[in-house]
Amino acid sequence: xxxxxxHPSRVICKSGTSVKIECRSLDFQATxxxxxxxxxxxxxxxxxxxxxxxxxxxxxxxxxxxxxINHASLTLSTLTVTSAHPEDSSFYICSAxxxxxxxxxxxxxxxxxxx
Amino acid sequence: QKEVEQNSGPLSVPEGAIxxxxxxxxxxxxxxxFWYRQYSGKSPELIMSIYSNGDKEDGRFTAQLNKASQxxxxxxxxxxxxxxATYLCAVLNTGNQFYFGTGTSLTVxx
Numbered sequence: 001x002x003x004x005x006x007h008p009s010r011v012i013c014k015s016g017t018s019v020k021i022e023c024r025s026l027d028f029q030a031t032x033x034x035x036x037x038x039x040x041x042x043x044x045x046x047x048x049x050x051x052x053x054x055x056x057x058x059x060x061x062x063x064x065x066x067x068x069i070n071h072a073s074l075t076l077s078t079l080t081v082t083s084a085h086p087e088d089s090s091f092y093i094c095s096a097x098x099x100x101x102x103x104x105x106x107x108x109x110x111x112x113x114x115x
Numbered sequence: 116q117k118e119v120e121q122n123s124g125p126l127s128v129p130e131g132a133i134x135x136x137x138x139x140x141x142x143x144x145x146x147x148x149f150w151y152r153q154y155s156g157k158s159p160e161l162i163m164s165i166y167s168n169g170d171k172e173d174g175r176f177t178a179q180l181n182k183a184s185q186x187x188x189x190x191x192x193x194x195x196x197x198x199x200a201t202y203l204c205a206v207l208n209t210g211n212q213f214y215f216g217t218g219t220s221l222t223v224x225x
Contacts, residue, residue, distance in 0.1 A: 034213055043203060043217040044159070093158055097213065101147060104205070104213045106158040 003027055004096050006107025013084055013114055021079045021110045023094030029074040030096035034104070035067075038091040050077040084114040118142060119206050121216035129224050134191040136219050138204030141185070147207035148180055150189045152200045153218065159203055163189070194223045 003026040013019050023033055031052045036044040048069050049057040056069035068080040077096075081088055094107040121138045128134045136150075147166055151159035165171045165178040165187065177190040187206075191198055204216040 032211065036215075043201075044215045046212065046214060049212055091156075095213065097207070097211075101207055101211060103149070103161055103164060104207075106160075109156075109158050111156075 004030075004094065004105045004107045006094050006110060008110055009108055010111045011113070013112070015085055015114055016083055018080055018082045019084055019112060021081075021092055021094075021112075023077045023079070023096070023107050025075045025096045025105075028096075028098060030077075031074060031099075033071060033077040033094055033096045035069065035077075035079050036093045036095070038093060038109075044093065047079075052077075081112065084112070086114045088112065089114045117216075118208060118214035119204055119216040121204050121219050123217050123219060125220040125222060127222045127224055128194050130194060130196060132194050132223075134194045134198065134221055134223070136189040136191075136202050136204075136221070138187045138189075138216050139185055140187070140204075140206045140208075140214075142206065142208040143182075143185060144209040145206045148178070148187045149205040149207075149213075150176075150178060150187075151203040151205060151215075153203055154200050159215075162202075191221075194221075196223045196225050199223050 005024045033050040035047045047062045050069045050071040052071045058064045071077045093109040095104040097104045119140050149164045150162045153159040163178045165180045171178045175192045179188045199222045201218040203218045
């Protein structure tokens, strides 16, 4: 089946620094990728939709200047958490639907801890 | 109104019983519906997808879709302790975005 690779799987950073998370579709082209955030014991919350070749679409309440998304190619999307703060500590997951939109494939997730 | 709504539970059923999970969605034009299972600290994994009204069975799992009522459900027959997880309903809406419900936590008691 299709594979989406996300890394790093775990990162600890200091407050005020920036962290980049990569999401790659390994065996298919993904014109769209989704970025989710999940706090403990809560569901996946869609943060933004990443579109190859155009600007990302952010959900209401998500700061686009804080969560920078770049969809540089048909196989790579990145999420950069800028000036991270402890409240940004969460589990971030990307997913990419196949071209027929019959399934969304998930990355392994990134556990971000801001200290 | 949230795109997808689920009863967060927790839901507890004895081993061997039927677990019933429910989900409603707001975008009437949605055509694709999914159930994912997520273990703690892991990414979700797809259990079933359903696109047409009615029932779809796969082993111990049955997905049910009623587009008129904007309702999707998942039945797990002969529940096993290994089925204990959070179950997420997902809908692909008319904007081609995947939205997830809040998830239902299921515990199967041996």
